[in-house]
Amino acid sequence: MNAKGFVHKYGDNVDTDVIIPARYLNIADKKELATHCMEDIDTNFVNVVKSGDVMVGGFNFGCGSSREHAPMVIKESGISCVIAKTFARIFYRNAINIGLAIMECPEASEKIEAGDEVAVDFDTGVITNITKGETYQSLPFPAFIKEIIQAGGLMSSIKDKQ
């Protein structure tokens, strides 16, 4: 499992209200929802994001509401991986459960800049900054979580067990 793309970078405490404002939570269609991804802090994101791109945040990424719409719209926008120093715990669970790749790596979060091209190897946890010629080591997922991701998300994994 790998990801490769250009970086969209944000700061600390990116909350789920800015990832997808509650005023749009009456929208059921994922594609329509995704047209509002990040709009309260970055109106241009949806215009410039390309499939495979990588999102980078600081501490406590995804804090606030439990809305699964947040990782859902990031994934729907084409983002292949979110890298942050730390993730808020409900966002962390939600991302795994719906199959959005996330990596905790403070060094990568510090050094990667907006627009850098990065590649992520999910098996080894190595993040390569192609633009800067640097690599950063993050912790790979524990086996239990890898199982969920490999099954294609939580629902498929529990269905497999039944």
Added chain:
Amino acid sequence: MGMTMTQKILAAHAGLPEVKAGQLIRAKLDMVLGNDITSPVAIREFEKEGFTGVFDKSKISMVMDHFTPNKDIKAAEQCLQCRTFAKRFDIDNFYDVGQMGVEHALLPEKGIVAAGDCIIGADSHTCTYGALGAFSTGVGSTDMAAGMATGETWFKVPEAIKVHLTGKLQPRVSGKDVILHLIGMIGVDGALYQSLEYCGEGVASLSMDDRLCIANMAIEAGAKNGIFPVDETTIAYMEGRVNRPWTAYEADPDAEYVRTIEINLSEIEPTVAYPHLPENARPISQVEDIKIDQVIIGSCTNGRLEDMAIAAEILKGQKVADHVRCIVIPATQQVFQDCIDLGYMTTFIQSGCAVSTPTCGPCLGGHMGVMANGEKCVATTNRNFVGRMGGITSEIYLASPAVAAASAIAGKIADPREV
């Protein structure tokens, strides 16, 4: 090695004699909760995987509280989807308009959640039930779907922070001031992935409404859960509400904590959190002159009877300032009825407040009090993020119902001890 209160509840629900921080476990669930925003996504996942039954219809709750009474056609469609699902599976605790309240005020009030329970809810403020000595945490919709199907979920056993309370709150200071003070001390990620376990002789002086408010905002410090010991106050609250066995768990004397925080309740002032993070907490003595446009008194954090009582006490015989819209939202039908019986409704209306049927509405910028750009609000809600209550340049100052009521009268953020 001893276990914390949270770890003991998790061990019992995982069928294990002992669990350790960091361990991944599967735990049995006593309650799975969703609302009108998160349940539709869960229902979609549940149906997509072809599940044909729920694990236990008495252990699922669905509360139509966020965009209700339906704010628009799309919101109505989402509620219809929940209603249809609830009917199909004969869900016992389905609460629709007319019976519903804001979920985290409603479930404790109805005795649906109890001490010792292991609870997940597709709403981040599910951590509220820690006030009753339950392990209770917010999850996403897919977790809710899996929980409804199997009655189990996975957890990483959390480490804990011990919050040792001493002293007693001053008049017109409440649980809200305690939790804003604590979040101000440790930050919005100060308890990330961890439990906040409250203890000490100060606990006894806190009412159940204070505890529910404090536990409610554990998530605003990044915590997995906040939890209070079960004492006489808890037992008195559950009597006549909870009609099933419950269990009081206690932390082992040798339980391990990553840190201990001491809070002397006697020293806490009314506290206000500035935009745009709950950690921007300041004692009221350090708050400048801030003119406001709106006041919201309500929500899962502060829409309970004690919240209404203090607001009514302060507003009685007073008028809301001309330039302020003050919206009062009792969190449940019972709280609403009590407000009528106790005369609070008359006070609210005579002082110039608008009063609404229960809804989460304005807290998340849904309806019933959305703000224009540049406007400022004192809210008894739980989040003051960018754009949370409306326009992206609007500002939310989080505070207690006492501060909110005093501010409504003054037209600016005000100290409730000076009105």
